[in-house]
Amino acid sequence: MRPARLNPLTKEATTNVIQNHARILSGNVAYGSVSNTDQSRNINGVWATGITPSTPNTPFTVNHILGRVPVGFHTVRINAAGTIFDSGVTWTATTISLECSVASAAYTIFIF
Numbered sequence: 001m002r003p004a005r006l007n008p009l010t011k012e013a014t015t016n017v018i019q020n021h022a023r024i025l026s027g028n029v030a031y032g033s034v035s036n037t038d039q040s041r042n043i044n045g046v047w048a049t050g051i052t053p054s055t056p057n058t059p060f061t062v063n064h065i066l067g068r069v070p071v072g073f074h075t076v077r078i079n080a081a082g083t084i085f086d087s088g089v090t091w092t093a094t095t096i097s098l099e100c101s102v103a104s105a106a107y108t109i110f111i112f
Contacts, residue, residue, distance in 0.1 A: 031110055036065070045070075045112030052084070052100035052107060059087035061095050064111045068093050073111045080105040 020042055023030070032041025034049060048062045064070065069091050075084045082102030089097035096111060 034108060043112065045110050047108065047110055049106075049108045052082075052103065052105045054103050056082075056101055056103050057099050059089055059097050059099055061097055062109070062111070063095055066093065066111065070096055070111045073098075073109045075107060075109050077108040078105050079107075084109065 024042055030042050032038035034047040036046050046064050046066055048064060053060050078084065080102045082100050082105050084098050084100045084107055087097040087099045
């Protein structure tokens with residue numbers, strides 16, 4: 001039995017792959033935009049925004065589209081002097097559960 005042959009990449013696709021690898025190796029990791037549609041994103045993760053519950057330290061759920069259980073998250077922006085942290089509830093391939101030390105904080109996180 002002959003091994004299957006892979007279809008060769010087009011010249012444009014090959015160029016894009018090489019440019020992306022060069023950008024990453026040069027230290028230019030791109031998170032993309034909060035809309036999760038930015039083609040320059042070259043890290044496996046998604047953005048999420050929202051408002052924390054009106055009671056501090058109350059678990060809240062954040063939906064995501066990773067299709068796998070995340071490893072973690074980075075708080076990129078929060079409009080209050082608080083901390084967002086893991087609630088201890090098991091994360092899934094579509095949701096994570098967090099808490100915040102202050103009430104009603106607007107946040108932007110990157111889930112990876």
